Amino acid sequence: xxxxxxxxxxxxxxxxxxxxxxxxxxxxxxxxxxxxxxxxxxxxxxxxxxxxxxxxxxxxxxxxxxxxxxxxxxxxxxxxxxxxxxxxxxxxxxxxxxxxxxxxxxxxxxxxxxxxxxxxxxxxxxxxxxxxxxxxxxxxxxxxxxxxxxxxxxxxxxxxxxxxxxxxxxxxxxxxxxxxxxxxxxxxxxxxxxxxxxxxxxxxxxxxxxxxxxxxxxxxxxxxxxxxxxxxxxxxxxxxxxxxxxxxxxxxxxxxxxxx
Amino acid sequence: xxxxxxxxxxxxxxxxxxxxxxxxxxxxxxxxxxxxxxxxxxxxxxxxxxxxxxxxxxxxxxxxxxxxxxxxxxxxxxxxxxxxxxxxxxxxxxxxxxxxxxxxxxxxxxxxxxxxxxxxxxxxxxxxxxxxxxxxxxxxxxxxxxxxxxxxxxxxxxxxxxxxxxxxxxxxxxxxxxxxxxxxxxxxxxxxxxxxxxxxxxxxxxxxxxxxxxxxxxxxxxxxxxxxxxxxxxxxxxxxxxxxxxxxxxxxxxxxxxxxxxxxxxxxxxxxxxxxxxxxxxxxxxxxxxxxxxxxxxxxxxxxxxxx
Ligand SMILES: Nc1ncnc2c1ncn2[C@@H]1O[C@H](COP(=O)(O)OP(=O)(O)O)[C@@H](O)[C@H]1O
Ligand SMILES: [Mg+2]
Numbered sequence: 001x002x003x004x005x006x007x008x009x010x011x012x013x014x015x016x017x018x019x020x021x022x023x024x025x026x027x028x029x030x031x032x033x034x035x036x037x038x039x040x041x042x043x044x045x046x047x048x049x050x051x052x053x054x055x056x057x058x059x060x061x062x063x064x065x066x067x068x069x070x071x072x073x074x075x076x077x078x079x080x081x082x083x084x085x086x087x088x089x090x091x092x093x094x095x096x097x098x099x100x101x102x103x104x105x106x107x108x109x110x111x112x113x114x115x116x117x118x119x120x121x122x123x124x125x126x127x128x129x130x131x132x133x134x135x136x137x138x139x140x141x142x143x144x145x146x147x148x149x150x151x152x153x154x155x156x157x158x159x160x161x162x163x164x165x166x167x168x169x170x171x172x173x174x175x176x177x178x179x180x181x182x183x184x185x186x187x188x189x190x191x192x193x194x195x196x197x198x199x200x201x202x203x204x205x206x207x208x209x210x211x212x213x214x215x216x217x218x219x220x221x222x223x224x225x226x227x228x229x230x231x232x233x234x235x236x237x238x239x240x241x242x243x244x245x246x247x248x249x250x251x252x253x254x255x256x257x258x259x260x
Numbered sequence: 261x262x263x264x265x266x267x268x269x270x271x272x273x274x275x276x277x278x279x280x281x282x283x284x285x286x287x288x289x290x291x292x293x294x295x296x297x298x299x300x301x302x303x304x305x306x307x308x309x310x311x312x313x314x315x316x317x318x319x320x321x322x323x324x325x326x327x328x329x330x331x332x333x334x335x336x337x338x339x340x341x342x343x344x345x346x347x348x349x350x351x352x353x354x355x356x357x358x359x360x361x362x363x364x365x366x367x368x369x370x371x372x373x374x375x376x377x378x379x380x381x382x383x384x385x386x387x388x389x390x391x392x393x394x395x396x397x398x399x400x401x402x403x404x405x406x407x408x409x410x411x412x413x414x415x416x417x418x419x420x421x422x423x424x425x426x427x428x429x430x431x432x433x434x435x436x437x438x439x440x441x442x443x444x445x446x447x448x449x450x451x452x453x454x455x456x457x458x459x460x461x462x463x464x465x466x467x468x469x470x471x472x473x474x475x476x477x478x479x480x481x482x483x484x485x486x487x488x489x490x491x492x493x494x495x496x497x498x499x500x501x502x503x504x505x506x507x508x509x510x511x512x513x514x515x516x517x518x519x520x521x522x523x524x525x526x527x528x529x530x531x532x533x534x535x536x537x538x539x540x541x542x543x544x545x546x547x548x549x550x551x552x553x554x555x556x557x558x559x560x561x562x563x564x565x566x567x568x
Contacts, residue, residue, distance in 0.1 A: 011366035015352065022354040085350045090411060093316040093344040094367040095336050258319035260273065 008096050009104040016108020020074060021115075030116055033066035034123045041127045052132060053222050056139065059124040060218040064146045067117050068177065071150045074112065075157025076169035078105050079254070088259050099251035106158050106247060113150050117143055141231050142221040148239040149215035153177055155246030156210070162254045179205075180212035210242050263419050263450045264292040264315070268324035271310050285310050286475045287324065292419075292452050292467075297445050299465035300454040301557075303565055307474040308454035309347050312423045315452075316344050328419055340368060343417035347424045347454075349408045353397035357388055357407050360396060361414060368415045375414075382410040386440070402433040409440060420444060422453035426460050438464050458558045470561060473568045478560070485560060490552040493533040498522045500545035511536055526553065 020026055040058045044051065079102070082088040091101055121143040128136050156176050160169035179186070183206055190202030217230045269288040272281045285307045292298045302308050313319045315326050317333050331338040351360060358379060365375035383389045386406040391399065399407065405425070412420060425441070426434040434457075441451055441464055455461060461468055468485060470478040478485055492513055498521045500508075505523070509516055511532070512525035527533050530552075537547055 007369055008367055011363060015355075015363050018359075019352065019354055086346060086348075087350060087352060089313075089316070089318055089346040090344070090349065090351070090364070091367070092318050093339060093342070093346075094364065095339040095369075096367050097336055256320075260313070260319055 009100050009107065012091075012096075012101055012104025013108040013111060016078070016105050017111045020109070020112040026070070026112070026116070029066060029070060030119065033062055033120055036062050036066075037120065037124050038127065041131065045131060052128070055128065055131075056124075056136070056222040057218060059127075060139065060142050060146070060222070063117060063120045063124065063143060064149070064216075064218070066120065067113060067146055067150045068153055070116055071109070071113055071154045072157050072170060072173050072177070074109055075154045076161050076166040076173060078109055078158055079161040079250075080164070080166055080169070083259060086259075092259060098255050102158070102162070102247060102251045102254055106154065106250075109154050109158070110151055113154065114147060117147050117150070138221050138227060141227050142218045145215045145217050145231060145235070148236065149212050151243050152180075152210045152212065152215075152239055152246070155243045155250075159246050159250045159253075162250045163257065176209065177212065180210045181216070182213070183209060183211045184213045211238075214238065261294040262291045263294050264290075264326075264328050264421075264452055266290045266311075266315070266324065266326045269311070269314060269321055269326055270323040271307075271314060271319065272322040283322075284474050285314070288471075288476055290469060290476065290479070292450055294450055295445065295448055296466040297441060297451045297464055298453070299461035299468045300452065300471060301456070301458065301461050301468055301561060302454070302471035303456055306471045308456075308471060309423055310474075311471070312344075312347075312421055312454060315421060316342075340415060341418045343412035343415065343420040345405075345408050345412040345422045345425055348428065349404065351396050351404065351408065351411075354395060356393050356395050357383065357399070358392040360407060361410055364411045364414050370415065378414065378416070379410075382413060385413075386410045387436075402429055405429060405433065405437070409437070413444075418449060420449055420451045420453075422451070424455055425453055426455060426457055434460065458556075458561055462557050468557070470564055472564050477564050477567075482557065486555050486557060490530075491555050492526045492528050492553045493530060494524065494526045494549070494551050494553050495533065495536065495547065496522060496524050496549040497540055497545050497547045500540065500543055504540070504543050504545065507539075508536075522548070 037059050040062070041055055044055045082091070082105075088101075092098065121139060125135055125137075125139055128134075128139075153173065153176075157169060157173045160172050164172070186202055187206045190199050190206075194202060214235050220230045221227070266288050269285060269290075270283065271285040272283045274280065275282055288311060300308055300311065310319070314321050315328065315333055317336075317339075326333045328338050329341055352363070355363065361379045361382065362375060365379065370378065380389070383392050386409055388403060388406055388410070391403060396404065396407065405428070409422075409425065412422065422441075426437050429437065438460060441453070444451055445464075462482065465482070467479070467481050469476055497508075505516075508523065508525055511527055513528055514526060516523050516525035518524075527536055533550060537550065540547055
């Protein structure tokens with residue numbers, strides 16, 4: 001039974017992945033990202049900037065930025081495009097639950113992101129190997145956390161994509177992304193400077209919105225903090241639960257809407 | 261046996277800035293029987309697509325219900341027995357024809373071996389074996405319609421629902437689709453299809469429903485709808501003077517139509533027709549054709565549309 005449910009989801013997942021990898025845009029983004037990482041490396045080796053930590057920091061930064069770009073710009077159209085082009089008609093008329101479709105689409109984009117982030121990470125690690133003569137596998141931990149953050153961002157993009165236009169979805173998703181990244185600072189600000197009402201509002205936001213800062217462990221990884229302290233089970237659990245909640249909400253909205 | 265049924269099916273859309281309700285389907289009661297081809301005929305905007313979307317669970321009814329093979333259409337399991345081709349379908353254009361069919365086969369949970377065999381048969385049946393490795397973006401409109409039909413048949417469905425399967429095709433393409441529908445009927449399938457093309461209904465349907473402005477105005481077999489009595493007699497004649505011409509205009513049930521020397525007109529009964537012919541021949545005119553006119557589906561269709 002589970003196998004049967006999964007096989008339909010995986011059909012959607014692979015189809016979504018195929019669509020992404022057959023689009024030249026993705027290769028353009030990937031090539032550009034790797035070029036950026038490469039040029040950082042060259043600048044560092046000829047003495048602009050300083051040393052191995054900077055390379056890692058900026059390299060991981062690029063992976064996160066380009067990963068987010070892919071997540072947002074494919075994510076916002078992920079479901080909307082199927083409705084707009086009416087391919088959804090041939091899906092919903094098949095024996096598949098709507099939540100299976102959402103899950104399949106989501107996992108398809110996550111698979112795409114996984115492949116892209118992996119390629120970018122290995123490109124960075126390869127450059128470091130050329131420059132320093134060893135494979136810095138710690139970077140994999142940082143990129144794993146980047147991927148977890150991307151899973152949350154993709155969940156937000158897909159949620160909006162299920163009922164809104166790509167332009168609006170992009171604005172909403174990027175706003176959530178920005179606020180999510182700044183949430184810890186916002187909380188700190190609130191605790192110190194806001195009045196009681198402002199503090200309550202900020203606290204509500206703090207618990208409701210995705211705290212993306214939690215996933216940003218690049219600095220710690222680069223500065224040699226033990227991985228056990230950097231990648232916590234709680235963070236992974238937090239990210240996973242957040243994704244489950246987003247997908248459940250998306251499915252609920254999607255289940256009740258008309259495709260007209 | 262009834263395989264598809266709607267009871268009081270009603271749909272309202274909310275449109276515009278004020279979200280005003282517009283009722284586009286009124287209390288539809290319809291039954292399609294096992295093994296028949298049912299034509300759902302209506303002008304553009306009548307509510308055909310709305311009905312088919314309700315049947316496929318793409319939109320939810322405002323009131324009423326629809327069932328297929330005895331189960332409510334909201335029940336996902338029933339879709340395993342149903343094939344559906346949407347109107348003007350757009351498909352995943354980055355897939356090849358074969359990949360495309362595999363994808364839909366997977367949505368039915370058909371195992372790979374069975375799927376592969378079924379796909380080759382279907383590609384053969386719709387004449388796309390040679391184009392199977394081509395991406396859909398390179399397909400012509402006719403090819404897309406045919407791969408769409410193959411997609412609708414991937415699960416060997418009992419009930420097949422097609423939205424305007426022949427519109428936008430050339431005469432050859434339309435005939436191919438009609439033949440395919442008849443072939444499905446021969447294999448015991450039940451087919452429900454919408455169209456605005458009257459001849460397609462006349463040629464292949466066992467029963468017809470006419471929908472106008474969201475209401476089902478007629479249902480029945482062609483004989484039931486049209487009857488078999490003669491409506492009038494059409495006469496074509498030439499070679500007479502003006503006096504005779506004005507006499508003809510008085511007899512004719514509708515204003516005579518003149519083409520050069522030749523005049524087309526009609527009288528009500530056979531008796532009148534023979535009197536008119538005698539009169540014309542007596543005045544030295546020539547009569548080229550006399551034929552009884554039966555009511556056509558097109559007449560009925562236009563008459564029903566004109567009522568609203
Ligand atoms: N999404 C929609 N929102 C509002 N009105 C709609 C929508 N889709 C269709 N309609 C209206 O419903 C009526 C029936 O449309 P439709 O079922 O597509 O007709 P048909 O398929 O017979 O051409 C039309 O008047 C159309 O304008
Ligand atoms: Mg239509």
